[in-house]
Amino acid sequence: MNTNNILIIGAGRSSSVLISYMLNHAKELHASVTVADADLELAQQKINKHAAGKALQLDITNATALAKAIKNSTIVVSMLPAHLHTSVAINCLQLKKNLITASYISPEMKALNDDVKKAGLLFINECGLDPGIDHMSAMKIIDHLHAQKATITSFKSYCGGLVAPQCNDNPWGYKFSWNPRNVILAGQATAKYLLNGKVKYINYTNLFAEAEQLNIKKLGNFDVYANRDSLSYIVPYGLTKAQTVVRGTMREKNYCKAWNVLVQLGLTDDSFVIEEANKMRVVDFTQSFLRDITLANFIKKCGHNSTSQVSKMIAWLDLESTAKLKTTKGTPAQILQSLLEVKWKLNKTDLDRIVMHHAFEYTLKGKKYNLQSSLARIGTNQIHTAMAETVGLPLAIATKLCLQGKFGKTTGVHMPTIPVLYNPILAELNEVFGMEFTETVSEIV
């Protein structure tokens, strides 16, 4: 008889690997797996008639239905967008269920910490890829260095969802392996980080223009740009002695320069709606952002001549096409997304790749060192993408270990930045799924 019931809320693209894993481990966990989604068919499809699986049609705005689903579960994994987690979390607290998510901890989630502790519960957040594996792999190194009495002076960490090199057949080196909207809107929140002892606030206008180059041995040349608020991780990561702390995003070389042209043009603007967009041609859309200059001259004004790689990248997007827009109405960002979803489609035979890279500088016994740690993973196919695996597996493993009581007496609202959480999760990712970081250490002389 099943004593456990794992409730997974959200059956979207990001849940596939998670659901497979939980179904595969159902027997071992004496568990049934309930997949709840507004779209019952989607939930059924993901379960694929597995004996341990159960599909549930759930409208999460229906408070009674949500409470009932959570009440009937042993543990809850929420794959909802971050702002929808709050009602799930409050139900989990009231009904005494542990909760696992891949989302950034919101102020509302953070505020539950004391109550979650008092209830003897564990809410693990930021437990996917980025945030998730980045926290775990970085903290393992940080804790190890601190145990050796090293002083970490610089920490830079980047992650990118990219296309596998053998499937990289467009000048951007990019295809969508994840939520396209997040890619379009990336960087709109001012980036905050620490550089050489100084706090830096880099706004959207300068962010992509100031992207840095990163060469990773055997993996290639990348663009990297700071993302969100790196300052907020200084204390949780124990990096209070570091002069530089940056977390960011990785793209193929030249991506940021070219993307910056679209940003400067205003195509990523999400602040207003263009009505009757489908009456416009693509070229009309593009020209509506150009006051009295051609696109070619605008690109030149951004510092790229007509034979440059950036000009080729922009040209490849066909932004001066005379085809009609297909979006009925939408923000510029939504219209740009619809255009890029065609151009940057991950085709059936395409594989994706995720790359993660940490770079540390530290002093130990009077000497200065550089430590680099990298993970690259290529997807299996279009469903089991590297992105779906690296997001889904840490969540799935955390859920299993939590059910098995492997996190001991840990309670409260957490990220996986503590050894009791990251050690067993990283161990299974490495041993069972072959997710191994390549580490090099060299003395800085």
Add this chain to the structure above:
Amino acid sequence: MNTNNILIIGAGRSSSVLISYMLNHAKELHASVTVADADLELAQQKINKHAAGKALQLDITNATALAKAIKNSTIVVSMLPAHLHTSVAINCLQLKKNLITASYISPEMKALNDDVKKAGLLFINECGLDPGIDHMSAMKIIDHLHAQKATITSFKSYCGGLVAPQCNDNPWGYKFSWNPRNVILAGQATAKYLLNGKVKYINYTNLFAEAEQLNIKKLGNFDVYANRDSLSYIVPYGLTKAQTVVRGTMREKNYCKAWNVLVQLGLTDDSFVIEEANKMRVVDFTQSFLRDITLANFIKKCGHNSTSQVSKMIAWLDLESTAKLKTTKGTPAQILQSLLEVKWKLNKTDLDRIVMHHAFEYTLKGKKYNLQSSLARIGTNQIHTAMAETVGLPLAIATKLCLQGKFGKTTGVHMPTIPVLYNPILAELNEVFGMEFTETVSEIV
């Protein structure tokens, strides 16, 4: 005995001229004037013991108190920020009172139109300077041209709150004569307008860089930039045949280029809060936006060499001062505002100036014409600024005329774009207060 009671909600800087006018006309209108504000002392101060005046302490979030104040009135003038008008408007509708405001018509206000009409009421909005006098003066010309069967092909309208030329003693040619926060955040909503038959969306990154030059005879050289959504005025203004429709803001020459440096730097960012800002020096604040470049080099990167006027303007702001910031915590925009409030203070002996300019192109009987219409007004003193007068007087006159029944059977939610409203208001502004537009017409050959 007073049969009327005029309720003015909000006793701030913008209400001074309005309150004076209403008190001066109280006897003629058989009216008392109630000035309601959260700050009772401020309301008392504005009334200055006038026999017809009454100060009322009013917390507008107190629904009972707000309803009572409105119930006791004959007509309501709301000087609250736009988003607070809604509760006032709903009370006015329920209690059958006419309402006058200087704010842009919000979607919520617009939605009341049918009910306001059914109740036989008149809600006049956008009845200050800009929006306000701009609507009235432009519509008077538009209606006149249309009556002559002219076709208007181009309409550009600009307004600026500036400093009087004789008091212009800083390289920016600017001092705050109005809400500083609005000046700091100006242009952050994407500008939307019609140019040569094409819709243009110019985002914040490009807006100030693309400011145009405007020379107005006898008044000087100005920078002008498009502001907010000009497209939404095409139908209300009856400009459906025009190829160009732009409404915008006017500043002294070079202002926009220099302001653009601050925008590009990120100093006008209002999206995040810097905690413990008062531990920073001004120079630290500035450098936090510069990744690896000096301010001088950043200005150069923006296209201005070290001896340029723009460099002088930025230098005059002392953004590399070693003085501590006085703001405890705040967004970059709030901190910049606190710095500029010192630099751009309208001193006791300073006078302000408002300038408004309309430029039309139209065809009439096969010929093409250019019509320019300008208003310039210099303030009387620091309280009776040109800004306070040009915002307060149209509101005050509209309130008086409404009480006197001079708007006939006009009902509904309006801007003063119809003759029954703009004709008598403009007439008094001109005849009593000497606000006269200078008009020139020339044939385009």
